[in-house]
Amino acid sequence: MTLVADSKLLFEGPDWDFDLIKRVHEACGEIGIKEMGLDPYPNQIEVITTEQMLDAYASTGMPLFYRHWSFGKHFARNEAMYRKGYQGLAYEIVINSNPCIVYIMEENSATMQTLVLAHAGYGHSHFFKNNYVFKQWTDADGILDYLEFARGLIAKFEDRYGQEQVERVLDAAHALQSHGIHRFPRKRMADLRSEQVREEERRKHGEQLFNDLWRTVPVGKRKTGTDDDSRRKALLGLPEENLLYFLEKTAPRLAPWQREILRMVRMINQYFYPQRQTKVMNEGCATFTHHRIMNRLHEKGQINDGSFLEFIHSHTSVVMQPGFDDRRFSGINPYALGFAMCCDIERVCTNPTDEDREWMGDIAGNGDPYGTLRDIWANYRDESFISQFLSPRVIRDFGIFRVFDDEADEEMKVTSIHDERGYRNIRRALSKHYDIAYRDADIQIVDVDLAGDRKLMLQHRVQDGITLEESDTERVLQHVADLWGYDVKLIEQDDNGVVRAEHIASPRRAFA
């Protein structure tokens, strides 16, 4: 067979070069943007080696990061696993930045590069650019600059204060990073101008409603007493669930540079927060996109059957969902669930059954699957996505069931399976599992004993009787005490006010 047997083919065989990447990128764009209506960031494609991939793994996928021993640890472990063949490496890494950076591995075949470009360059990139959580929380334009800044900052501090001093602060900050996120946009301190405007509006409103009669209404005695307490808490901004933020702003004994480190860790974490909320959707979007693009390429004759089979092989292993009793099982595979749900939504839009009409009446049969999906990808996160679009069909296909395990009972109990009674139950339960607010332990700083020994009081609101992991909590609390500089107490309390556990820590060595 001659090479130009079919001029439409993008490539033949596994080899690739930069021209080919360009052609493939364009061909994918033809389908992704023109047919599916995706709106991705411009892409920046970077070809990297295995070692560089391992590097990227160690720094949570980012191209540059500040220095810390824990990244060295992750690198060492990944490398050992990879060398022994226990673990393959990802084909790509994609970074939510503008332009969207896509790392592709040099040893991927041409087919895999096509798949990767479709998956990351169009799927993920579209999701990053359009999903509301990302829009709200991350600054894609600035992240790389910020990381550069962070790296320089830590290096500067290490030079000035010594590696070990910096490491102590970073250790503490890392231990708290799961509780160093703002989950809600903060109230901004009003500036003078808007304060003035507001005052003006209030006055006008008061004038409009003025009625002298109110003056004659007798006023009861003002309540006093608890006011002092709540006023003090309000001034401190308590309760506060962002522990790092609180410590950064109020810990009395930290040096300015230490606060700056806390702030930096906090900012970087905040950037990753959306990714944790949209794992299923993000992967679903990307997997659906690459699946569609690869299929269309094949239909249009731009890739040959061999490549298509190679693609199918790797695609199916990505979206494989082992059952709960399988040795490979490690929770629900976000790729599998996301892909299944996106395909299901497409089916509901174009070819709905009666059941679908009943469950998802608003989109069933609307004939615009891509538009519907784009809208969903833009306006939902995992929790809301599942609670609204997990159809009985997908539940049946996956054979999802719900098991309740109470400490007090001898056995675990199956509470719902994929039947009429179970669908809603399962959907609600699964959606709850993806709710970050439910998944992360609810820990807040509730009070500071300002008049006495400055003890910091934290509270864990115990849900379902599950307390915190003991040894870890002690260690983290130790870090909190070190940062705070005085004693710290964590009370684990359930909704009935019953105290389940208490942890106390005193600072070992104040940060100096």
Next chain:
Amino acid sequence: MHIIDRRLNPGGKSFANRQRFLRRARAQVRRAVREASSSRSIKDAGKGGEITIPAGGVHEPSLRRSHQGGSRDYVLPGNKKYIEGDGIPRPEQGGGQGSKASDSGEGEDEFRFALSDEEYLDLYLEDLELPDLAKRQVMGATAVLWRQAGFSNSGPPSRISIPRTLRHSMSRRIALKRPKADEIIALRTEIEKLEREGGQFDELVKLRGELELLLARSKRIPYIDPVDVRYRRLETTPKPIARAVMFCLMDVSGSMNEHMKDLAKRFYSLLYLFLNRRYEHVDVVFIRHTHEAQEVDEQTFFYSRETGGTVVSTALFKMADIIRDRYPVTEWNIYAAQASDGDNTSSDNAVALTQLKEAILPICQYYAYVEVGMDDEEEAPGAGEPSTNLWRAYRRVPDDQPFAMRKVRHRRDIYPVFRDLFARRPEGVAAEGG
């Protein structure tokens, strides 16, 4: 769209992180390296490799919920037979999903990773010091190092430092007010102008006088004067001897069995690794002896069999001969390690001791005697020391000599004994019985 080829970027991006990690886990890694090395074959003694450390020391704690207790709700895929209301016995771990239990990060978890050769050796030989490393004799002109050391007023033309010279010249010119070329040119053009225009004769005469003065001055004050010239100066420093020779002496008579030879070999390998790190060049000389000594190659040394009596002093004489012939004391650091099961012809003990004390030890950096035994050999309680012929003889070497002796019975003793012999402050550490 841009494509960027990052493959050629310098690697080792996470090197700094790795160093920090190793520093953090130093104590555990060191222990793991020592343990790993005792089970390794000697050929790989210095190779890097995978080690396992307890995860506790490098654990990163976080605030998370316990995997035990409370009431839990699982949503799982892959239901085949269960219907609503079925009971499922709790899995062993008590934590529900088996996979969850494994990443709970309790102290018992292990952390595996690979060390490079360099890192491994560093840790392996850490805290060890060569005794009397400071044999740094100044030798003839050939063994000096030339180093740049400042500037001087004299030297060969090839070493003139132009920047320095010009700097001096400039400061001199400024100080002595040598007229600048610009000034002279300006004066000349002005004179020419006046000449062309005519008139103002007085002015012209005055200017001409000035010009003459300037020219004379610039002639008197040279642009570069011999006093300006500076030369880059070189200084000689004595070069430390970077060569070492290591003598391996071993008794190969019938009483030495394979096990004992293996122990000896391990000891030699360690010593070789160690010397190799400290010196640029290390020669190894193998001397085996029965009732007579021979210099042989490594293969023969370890693997061929000889029969005969045992006369230790022959090996010592042989060693002295070889040193005299090939390894001048002024150019080589000399180390020796002797392994024997302790047998010696009684009449030879005194000879061996004298030869050792008078001929060998004065020129050696260090002499280690390792007495190898069987691992099933009874360690006589209370007796403490072996009582072989040779041991008793060597016992009489005075303490101030660069000499050490230890008894080794088992493979696992080799490394501790080696460490013991070469520990950084030998006098501070009480020698423990081998």
